[in-house]
Amino acid sequence: MANIAVIGAQWGDEGKGKIVDLLTEDADVIARCQGGHNAGHTVVINNKKFILHLVPSGILHKNKTCIIGNGVVIDPKALIAEIEGLKKEGIHVGKNLFISENAHLIMPYHVALDQECEKAKGSKKIGTTGRGIGPAYIDKVARSGIRMRDLFNSGVFKEKLKVNLSDINYLLENKYRIKKLSPEKIYADYMKYARYLSPFVADTVVLINKLMAKGKEVLFEGAQGTLLDVDHGTYPYVTSSSASVGGVCTGLGVAPTKIDGVLGVMKAYTTRVGAGPFPTELTDNLGAALRERGGEYGATTGRPRRCGWLDAVGLRHAVRINGFTGLAVTKLDVLDEAEKIKVCIAYKYKNPYPTCICSRKGKACRLQEMPHSVSVLERCEPIYKELDGWRKSTVGITRLKDLPGQARAYIDYIKNLLNVKIDLISTGQKRDEVIVLRNPIRR
Numbered sequence: 001m002a003n004i005a006v007i008g009a010q011w012g013d014e015g016k017g018k019i020v021d022l023l024t025e026d027a028d029v030i031a032r033c034q035g036g037h038n039a040g041h042t043v044v045i046n047n048k049k050f051i052l053h054l055v056p057s058g059i060l061h062k063n064k065t066c067i068i069g070n071g072v073v074i075d076p077k078a079l080i081a082e083i084e085g086l087k088k089e090g091i092h093v094g095k096n097l098f099i100s101e102n103a104h105l106i107m108p109y110h111v112a113l114d115q116e117c118e119k120a121k122g123s124k125k126i127g128t129t130g131r132g133i134g135p136a137y138i139d140k141v142a143r144s145g146i147r148m149r150d151l152f153n154s155g156v157f158k159e160k161l162k163v164n165l166s167d168i169n170y171l172l173e174n175k176y177r178i179k180k181l182s183p184e185k186i187y188a189d190y191m192k193y194a195r196y197l198s199p200f201v202a203d204t205v206v207l208i209n210k211l212m213a214k215g216k217e218v219l220f221e222g223a224q225g226t227l228l229d230v231d232h233g234t235y236p237y238v239t240s241s242s243a244s245v246g247g248v249c250t251g252l253g254v255a256p257t258k259i260d261g262v263l264g265v266m267k268a269y270t271t272r273v274g275a276g277p278f279p280t281e282l283t284d285n286l287g288a289a290l291r292e293r294g295g296e297y298g299a300t301t302g303r304p305r306r307c308g309w310l311d312a313v314g315l316r317h318a319v320r321i322n323g324f325t326g327l328a329v330t331k332l333d334v335l336d337e338a339e340k341i342k343v344c345i346a347y348k349y350k351n352p353y354p355t356c357i358c359s360r361k362g363k364a365c366r367l368q369e370m371p372h373s374v375s376v377l378e379r380c381e382p383i384y385k386e387l388d389g390w391r392k393s394t395v396g397i398t399r400l401k402d403l404p405g406q407a408r409a410y411i412d413y414i415k416n417l418l419n420v421k422i423d424l425i426s427t428g429q430k431r432d433e434v435i436v437l438r439n440p441i442r443r
C-alpha cells in the first residue's frame with residue numbers, strides 16, 4: 001500500500017476528480033495541497049454529478065479523512081457554500097474534514113483586484129477564473145496575507161484587514177476607479193465565517209504526518225496541471241501555485257520521502273481554458289467536435305475549453321518535472337469517432353530573430369523539449385505523428401482486451417513515447433467506466 005500524488009499532466013481538467021474518487025476506495029486520507037476554488041473536479045456517481053472546488057473529492061466516500069492543506073488559498077464564503085451544497089445532497093461533512101490553520105484566506109479585495117487587473121490587461125489578459133487566486137498568493141508571498149488562524153483572533157484580523165485595505169482601497173478608487181470596500185462589512189462577514197469554520201480548523205501538518213505514521217494511506221489530490229504551474233508552466237499564462245508534485249510537500253508539510261508514487265492524469269487529447277499558447281489547438285470543426293463530445297466546458301466558470309490533439313512535448317516536460325510512476329489516460333472514449341488521431345511529437349520553430357534560443361538564425365528548427373519562453377512557444381507549430389482511429393465505441397469498457405486494436409495501439413504508443421507505464425484508462429464519466437491495469441495504491 002502506498003501514498004500517491006494525483007497530478008494533472010496538462011493544462012488542468014484532465015479528470016483528476018474522477019481518478020481521485022476511484023482511488024479513494026483504497027485510501028484513508030485525501031488531501032488538497034494547492035490552488036483554491038479555481039479548481040473544478042467532477043465526479044459522477046450513479047448519474048449524479050458532483051463538482052468539488054475546495055473540498056477533496058474523497059468526501060463523497062464514507063469514513064475517509066479529508067484535509068485542505070496550508071498551500072490552499074481559501075475563500076471562506078465559497079467553502080461554506082460548498083460544504084452546505086454537499087450536505088444538501090446528503091454527503092456527511094463534519095469530523096471528516098480538516099482545514100489548515102495556516103491556509104491563506106481569499107479576501108473580497110483579492111477578487112476585486114483579480115477582476116480589475118484582468119480588465120486592465122485587455123488583449124494580454126490571462127483569462128483567470130476571477131476568483132482572487134493570484135492576488136491571494138501575491139499577499140502570501142509578500143507576507144501580508146491573512147491566514148485561517150487569524151480569523152480566531154479578532155484583534156489581529158481587524159488590524160491586518162485595516163492595513164491591507166488602506167493600500168488596496170487607494171488602488172481600487174484611484175487606479176481602477178471602482179468603489180472602495182468597507183472594512184466593517186468584511187470584518188462582520190469574516191467573523192461569521194469564523195464561527196462556521198472553527199470546528200474544522202486544525203494543525204493539519206501534525207495530523208497528516210501522524211496519520212501516515214499510523215500507516216494510513218494518503219491520496220494527494222493535485223489541482224490545475226503541470227503546464228499551469230507557476231514555475232514550470234507556460235508562464236505567465238499559468239495559475240499562481242505549484243500545481244506539479246512539489247506543491248504536495250510545501251502545501252501539506254509532507255516530506256518527499258513520504259510520497260510513494262506520482263500518478264499523472266492526462267486526457268487522450270488536450271484542452272486548455274483561458275489564454276496562452278496551445279500549439280496543438282484545433283480551431284476548426286474537429287476541435288468543436290472534441291468539445292461537444294467531451295463536454296469540454298469549464299467545471300468552475302462554464303467557459304468553453306479550447307481543444308486540440310495530444311501534445312507529447314508538453315507531456316514529456318510533465319513526466320520530467322513530476323517523475324510520474326504511472327499514468328491515468330482519461331476520456332479515451334471521446335476519440336471514438338475520429339478517423340485519424342494525431343500526436344504532436346516535436347515542435348517546428350522558426351526563429352524570426354537573429355539571436356534567440358536556437359542558433360539557426362531565421363531558419364526553422366525542430367524542438368524536442370518545451371521552450372520556456374512563451375513568445376517562442378507561441379511560434380511553435382506541431383510536428384505530428386498520425387495514427388488510425390478505431391471508430392467503435394469504447395464507452396464503459398473495463399477490460400483492455402475489449403478495446404479495439406487501434407485504441408490499444410494508441411495507448412501503447414503513448415506509453416512508449418513517454419516511457420511511463422499506464423495504470424488506468426478511463427472510458428467514461430462514471431466511477432466504474434475504467435480499465436484498471438495496475439492499482440497505484442495496492443501495487
Ligand code: GDP
Binds near residue numbers: 298428
Ligand atoms: P479535473 O479538474 O481534472 O477533475 O477535471 P474536470 O472535472 O474539470 O473535467 C473532466 C471532465 O471529463 C468531467 O466532466 C468528467 O466527468 C469528465 N470525464 C472524466 N473522465 C472521463 C472519461 O473517461 N470519459 C468521458 N467522456 N468523460 C470523462
Ligand code: IMO
Binds near residue numbers: 127130222239
Ligand atoms: P482544475 O483543478 C483548468 C486556469 C485559468 C487561467 C489560469 C489562471 O479543475 O484542473 P487563476 O484563476 O488560477 O488565476 O487562472 O489557470 N485554471 C484552470 N484551468 N483547470 C483548472 O483547475 C484551473 N484553475 C485555473 O483558466 O487560464
Ligand code: MG
Binds near residue numbers: 039299
Ligand atoms: Mg477541472
